[in-house]
Amino acid sequence: MGLIQGRRFPKVLAWIAVAAFLLSCSTMAPTVHQDPAKTLAEEIEKENAVKPKEPEPSAPPAKRAEVVKPAPPSPVLPPPRPPVSKPAPPPRVTQVLWDSVNLREGPGTTHKVIGNVKKGTTLTILEDKDGWLHVRFRDGKEAWITRIATSEAPKIAPSAAPSPPKPKPM
Numbered sequence: 049m050g051l052i053q054g055r056r057f058p059k060v061l062a063w064i065a066v067a068a069f070l071l072s073c074s075t076m077a078p079t080v081h082q083d084p085a086k087t088l089a090e091e092i093e094k095e096n097a098v099k100p101k102e103p104e105p106s107a108p109p110a111k112r113a114e115v116v117k118p119a120p121p122s123p124v125l126p127p128p129r130p131p132v133s134k135p136a137p138p139p140r141v142t143q144v145l146w147d148s149v150n151l152r153e154g155p156g157t158t159h160k161v162i163g164n165v166k167k168g169t170t171l172t173i174l175e176d177k178d179g180w181l182h183v184r185f186r187d188g189k190e191a192w193i194t195r196i197a198t199s200e201a202p203k204i205a206p207s208a209a210p211s212p213p214k215p216k217p218m
Contacts, residue, residue, distance in 0.1 A: 143198065150163075156180065
């Protein structure tokens with residue numbers, strides 16, 4: 049005979065139901081029964097009670113007016129001037145003193161003759177090297193000429209020149 053068919057099934061089922069009930073009761077929060085009249089009276093009392101006034105939000109404290117001193121005026125500086133470059137010295141010039149002088153490709157008699165120039169011709173000096181002048185003509189051509197044939201020739205000091213013979217006393 050099985051459990052379901054016998055008399056034991058209703059008893060077991062009853063015990064399971066009781067156990068489930070007790071288990072569910074133990075997990076429930078206890079209910080506190082209050083007197084409804086008392087609860088209502090407490091609520092009314094709370095509402096009518098004088099509550100301490102909360103401070104009203106006030107405006108932020110007024111700031112004292114600060115005296116702001118104006119910044120001193122910045123000095124007015126003149127605009128920067130461009131750097132002053134010294135003007136180039138005027139070009140040196142020389143004149144040919146000899147009747148005719150050879151012009152060369154470089155400084156020295158070993159360089160090729162490329163032309164000649166006559167007395168009184170004015171030349172601009174570009175360079176001075178070993179007794180030779182690198183010169184430019186008015187038309188832009190350049191050449192080398194010996195210094196001694198120009199007004200740049202070294203001057204002979206009067207003391208170095210031969211003096212005329214002194215007359216002999218008689």
